[in-house]
Amino acid sequence: MKMKKSALIGFAVAAALGASVVQAADQYIGLPSYRVGPYAAGGTGIYGGMIDYFQLINERDGGINGVKLTWDECETEYNNARGVECYERQKKNGPTGNTVVHPLSTGITYSLIDKVAVDKIPIISIGYGRTDATDGRYFPYVFPLITNYWSQSTAKIKFIGMKEGGMDKLKGKKIVNIYHDSAYGKETIPVLDAQAKKYGFTVKHIPVAHPGNEQQSQWLQVRQEKPDWVILRGWGVMSAVAIKAAAKVGFPREKMVGVWWSGAEEDTIPAGSAAKGYIAAGFNVAGTNYPVMKDIQKYVYAKGKGNMDDKSRVGSIYHNRGVVHGIITVEAIRKAQEKFGKGKSITGEQMRWGIENLNIDNAMLKKLGAEGFMPELKISCMDHEGSGKVKFQQWDGKQWKVITDWIDADKSIVRPMIEESAAKYGKEKNIAPRDCSKES
């Protein structure tokens, strides 16, 4: 009996050890996703793409150096309070807690900034979130990667300058900025004003009340103003309505340039034929003609493990944006493993180091099968953006066509504004800036 009992205990201990061995080879990522509600189209696409990439790494490579990626989702419905609740629920999951947070919401990002610094879990906010977090000295755990709103705004003016035949040709031109009447929409107003002053064009800002279902009066004003270009800073239903309203007043869609949150199939398809010729900035391209996308089809969807219910959305702007999120997350984990131990689960704090030392150059992008799919990325303590580049794409009536190479931001305008804003934040919160020369 005694022997039987010891055997049972031994078996239990072995099982527990075995379980912990299995657990130790996992890397948990909690996803505060939104698959229902007003922004579900973006949520299903981006989280779907991210999960597809994680699945690809597990299926094709057996994980990262043998460490399998695990994840679960918590529905936020794009609601700040629920986002915080999901973060709290997920932060201790997995063998080393949550590795990284992808809130996909500027509001949730703002709500978590103080918490993640305490919990030592990094936030990755690609193309949204707090712009001044680009200054990593004040925001060690926040990474608004690839490009922030101010950077893309300057890239848009560069693009318009290119189309006009040079930046000097912008003098005397008129640009209307149609923006979502919210903190997000207003964020680029100071940058546009600074650029108008620098290049000699005039800019008129016209707000659209949330959600943007009705824009007739705004577009009648546009017709009255007769601008050379319209910048569209929309979100959700506002973008499609703006494109249709532009057609209604006869404003050429070839002279409309949208932000990346107004530049997905979800913005153009509802606008129908009116969207043909419309241009939008993007930090990722659409399409499945990239080795990484082919691998997702081969190793994930062919095995019935794809995340997208609607398979026609694989390769869409949002889905591919999710794949970009996946690539960055995986490469940051790999980088952290190189320093803290290959084949081991890393902590959130170690992930922070991994992101901050990430360098995805073109050679690496080629290796990953994503050359031209996303821009090169080099993060540092000083620069949590790491790129600032965007491509411009035009809707041809059926799909997005890339019409430029990567266009860089005008950092001479953006960087001083970021540093000023970040320093102000540091003063408010009593945060001493990190000395980046001592970071390694």
Added chain:
Amino acid sequence: MQFFFEVLIGGLLSGVMYSLVALGFVLIYKASGVFNFAQGAMVFFAALTFVGITEMGVPFGFALILALGAMILLAIATERVVLRPLVNQPQITLFMATIGLTFLVEGLAQGMWGASVRGLEIPGIQDEPIEWMMENTGIGVSKFDLFAAGVSAVLVVVLAIFFNKTRVGRALRAVADDHQAALAIGIPLQDIWRIVWAVAGLVALVAGVMWGARNGVQFALTFVALKALPVLIIGGFTSIPGAIVGGLIIGASEKLGEIYIPPFVQSTFGIETSLGGIEGWFPYVMALIFLLVRPEGLFGEKHIDRV
């Protein structure tokens, strides 16, 4: 002056689109005294169901019939599961039940058809200005907006006849006045509720198709219900013509307000920052003014308590 008229006409036509949604609220309120918070969700459900069916290759007209069938099923289920257990409960209880129904219907729609944004085009009707009018007057009036106004007019006439000239319509009004009294004289309350929710479903389908064709079929369709509230306050919760007149007032005033109030305020008070985007709240200010002056709305029934 030409610009003023262009804004005014555009506003009036937008107002008709608000009225389409407001009609659904009026129908249910008229017949049951319940403010149906789920009307916006029903618009979304109807539009998504219709587009989902057309995506299966079903022709436009037949898809409309099938979508109407789905709305009737929803009406029957609502009566059986939500309303029947709450007969003779206070109005606030029924109102709260419709709030719950909102979330259920929104989730059901997305669960059945997915969360993707869809385009919807009504064959032969483009959202573009009428050319001869543009050339001769310089005023741009959309073909689509005129079509929507025509559809609304037909709907109002049909509903007015239904309510005032048919036996079922009179029974609906009797139920609205007093559930128990209506039951006592043999009016089948459950049938009446099923009918009125089905008719509200039809109105939701029409509104969903029109709004979906204008803005795309997406979750934001549920938000159009928010604009129906001030329309109802101004027009009265129980009046079908009131919903139309209220819609016209809201549509025209919000557009004129959006264009003319910000520059007026800026020049009067010397404000340099960009104003505007007032369309979101301006209709509610209008509604508030009406509430102070005429709480029952322009066409609403005045509530008199005899003691």
